[in-house]
Amino acid sequence: MTRDGGEAADPDWSRREIMITAAAAGGSVMSMGTTAAAAAKIAGPAGDRTIDLVLTINWTEHRLTGIEAHTTLLDALRDHLHLTGTKKGCGLGQCGACTVHVDGRRVNSCLTLAVMQQGKAITTIEGLAVQEALHPLQAAFVEHDGFQCGYCTPGQIMSGVACIAEGHAGSDDEIREWMSGNLCRCGAYSNIVASIRQAAAGKA
Amino acid sequence: MSVIGSPVSRVDGPAKVNGEAHYAGEFAPKDLLYAATADSTCPAGTIVTLDTRDAARAPGVLLVLTHLNADRLPYQEPAERVAVDPVAGAQLRVLDGPAILFSGQPIALVVARTQAQAEYGASLVPAPYDADPPAKLRFDPALAQPTSEAAAKKKRGPETRKGDAEGAFARAPVTLDERYRLSREQHHPMEPHATVAEWTGDRLTLWSKTQWVGNERDEIARRFGLPPANVRVINPYVGGAFGSSLRTWPHVTLAAMAARRARRPVRLELTRRQLFTFVGHRGQSEQHVRLGADPNGRLLATICEATGQTSTYEEFAEPLLGPAGATYACDDRLTRYKLVPMNVNTPCPMRGPGWATGLVAQEMAMDELAERLGMDPIELRLRNYAERDPMKDLPWSSKALRECYAQGAERFGWSKRPLKPRARRDGRDLVGLGMATAIYDSGRYPTSASVALLPDGTALVRCATADMGPGTYTSMTQVAADALGLPLARVRFELGDSTFPPAKEHGGSTTMASVGPAIQEACGAVKAKLAGVADGAPITDFAAVLRRAGLDRIEAEASAKPDDAMKTHSINGFGAVFAEVRVDVDLCTIRATRIVGAYDAGRIVNPKLAHSQCIGGMVQGIGMALFEDVEWDEHLGRVSNGTIAEYIVPVNADIHDLDAIFVDTREPLLNPLGVKGVAELGLCGVAPAIANAVWHATGKRVRNLPITPDRLLTA
Secondary structure (H helix, E strand, O other), X not given: XXXXXXXXXXXXXXXXHHHHHHHHHOOOOOOOOOOHHHHHHHOOOOOOOEEEEEEEEOOEEEEEEEEEOOOEHHHHHHHHOOOOOOOOOOOOOOOOOOEEEEOOEEEEHHHOEHHHHOOOEEEOHHHOOEOXXXXXXXXXXXXXXXXXXXXXXXXXXXXXXXXHHOOOOOOHHHHHHHOOOOOXXXXXXXXXXXXXXXXXXXXX | OOOOOOOOOOOOHHHHHOOOXXXXXXXXXXXXXXXXXEEOOOOOEEEOOOOOHHHHHOOOEEEEEEOOOOOOOOOOOOOOOOOOOOOEEOOOOOOOOOEEOOOOOEEEEEEEOOHHHHHHHHOOOOOOEEOOOOOOOOOOHHHOEEOOHHHHHXXXXXXXXXXXXXXHHHHOOEEEEEEEEEOOEOOOOOOOOEEEEEEEOOEEEEEEOOOOHHHHHHHHHHHHOOOHHHEEEEOOEOOOOOOOOOOOOHHHHHHHHHHHHHOOOEEEEOOOHHHHOOOOOEOOEEEEEEEEEOXXXXXXXXXXXXXXXXXXXXXXXXXXXXXXXXXEOOOOEEEEEEEEEEOOOOOOOOXXXXXXXXXXXXXXXXXXXXXXXXXXXXXXXXXXXXXXEOOOXXXXXXXXXXXXXXXXXXHHOHHHOOOOOOOOEEOOEEEEEEEEEEEXXXXXXXXXXXXXXXXXXXXXXXXXXXXXXXXXXXXXXXXXXXXXXXXXXXXXXXXXEOOOOOOOOOOOOOHHHHHHHHHHHHHHHHHHHHHHHHOOOOHHHHHHXXXXXXXXXXXXXXXXXXXXXXXXXXXXXXXXXXXXXXXXXXXXXXXXXXXXXXEXXXXXXXXXXXXXXXXXXXHHHHHHHXXXXXXXXOOOOEEOOOOOOOOOOOOHHHOOEEEEEEOOOOOOOOOOOOEOOOOOOOOOOHHHHHHHHHXXXXXXXXXXXXXXXXXXXXX
């Protein structure tokens, strides 16, 4: 659950600012939020407005050149860097499948722009295991069968690691509450709770 | 102990927890482009004009396809329709003409350099409509039509009759006459449907989310007029589907059309909102149930008249009346099935298709009948226990439903349940217990598999089946390891490629019963081949045998198919589901605090994975009973809660104590493994058990699912 959303955190480029700039660069002047169609136009790409940026992902610097300024962190990971372990489930911050860590905090990567995360330490599911060995929570998910189809799983695990680190894994009820931003349609919730309980106990 | 029956962890588990498992939309051939669609905003009529100039000029846009410039595809008819397709009607032909059949129908396809550019381009396609004829937007059973001859051939006909049900009902001393409604539901697998299409000359490769790679190959080949051998469909991991990837939906066609015209690979990934209109749903339904009984609870008449929902262009009929025919002994029975054609996208099978829906009404009705008789709900069911399939008049191949009732009740603590409702209170909560029977039709299909013994001492087993989550990778590895006498680590099972030996759909809980025996046959065949060159060496030493014989592999392919057992016997999985709910006495908020299911699913190949499947079914059953409700605006003809936050599904905090137990049985006839299938059964009976528990907690019957607080408050 990205209760912070990650959006207001960056002083330089807010998503709203980019959208407005985008509309202006596209040559169309319109009032905000009148109709759905107008809103879609405002949110549209900005012609040749592309940028270069550097993201630090899993302790490695990745240079992205000529990408659109409004590219979400999720699309940057999946479509530009082919780090497809981070999943796209809704693109609206509703399902948690795209959860990654930014400076140790869990963030829905579909709700934040890549450009806002420069200079920060981004961790994805690909960076969780240490030298081939599964992270204890990854191992617990396998042992307790904390998934079926596996699509929500990277997001669940990133969220679960943060849940433990935040101190929100003190009881099953607390885990359930603080893991409720990550949907699982196969219904593995009970096994997810068991996995987090075990990993949290190992850490304590 | 045999590896079959052992609770081993998923063999694909490590790949799924470290991000290495690649789902359809994650394959990125060189020079990949991205596509998005513009969809109709009107539910019926004709597109008057379609202005694509703004879209074509938008940044990064390379191609805009509409019915005005798209290729006309041949859409060859199959010799016979496969079971996953609707029984009658004509499938939607995308970008084939100006006619609009439902709101959300794709009317333009935009291809661009990035996903965001494609979506933006698609947002710039205005389309004025001539809204004629008037749309059919109301789900009104009075407008329903009997199902067709085609449906009747698939046992989904307009009427079945045995004895004189209406007369027996009129004479019965105890009767029940009620209507039960279930809202439209969406599958909403966590992975949105996606297709990546790449042409090489006249050969097409699709990385595409599907429960049946073989049918997707054949279907796309027919739509494009290609030989099936020119199409390859690859999908190693399916991020959930629950029936929504059985058919080959129009977006697959769109991706292939776009890639052909763009001369570059194209990805089309549906948005969460589009999952409401592109890939089917469990349609709305109403069931009018009439039961007649004698004072001892013996059923004298069962009548169920069901109304389902279909589209205006296809007839989707499902085995909704299966439970009414097969669950309880009763000589006088009648079922009727009608459909309301509406301007919606065609419904499709969703987990436990028909059976789970039919059970909602039947098991709530049985609970109400038990109430009228002053009888324990299990006792009523036992008094009407069907020793033979009453509708087909065939013996069961195996049936341990009595044991399910007994073992489930014991585990759940049913005997402490007060007979009267609203008898238990704990603080602010009213506490209630309910139960329901589960039943699902087992099946098996002809299937092939191959096994290759390799010089590194491993066996490679292949079949064109799928794994949308139940654990096909793992259970088939277990079957092969058992048949070959090898440790699990020396067996690798591959699936999800249409070039592998053929399988039918990964659906209807048929995979274990179908693919397992094919693998056993293939393992037997490869062992026989090995024996021919082994000079008596044990099979586990086949690497040495290959070396000595100068071979790089020994390979065999074999098939297995069902015999006449499904004609001479009725073969069903059974279960008994028990639920505890707590209802806030003032707010009427409902929590399902405890569910126990006891199942007769035949032999269980992997108890850990089967348990996961069943408690997963309980989670979906909680959704069906309490949350899931596609809100339909019958004026606009649109889904009005079209996101995964507004269409409410259970989250972790909604889930409490779930348990599944398996009665020790082995199915003797359906297949040599002794399995009957788990997946669908795990959803069956859950929602009515919860609904019955809500009545037991509150004394109020809500016959309109989901049971939301407002419905309970005003009941």
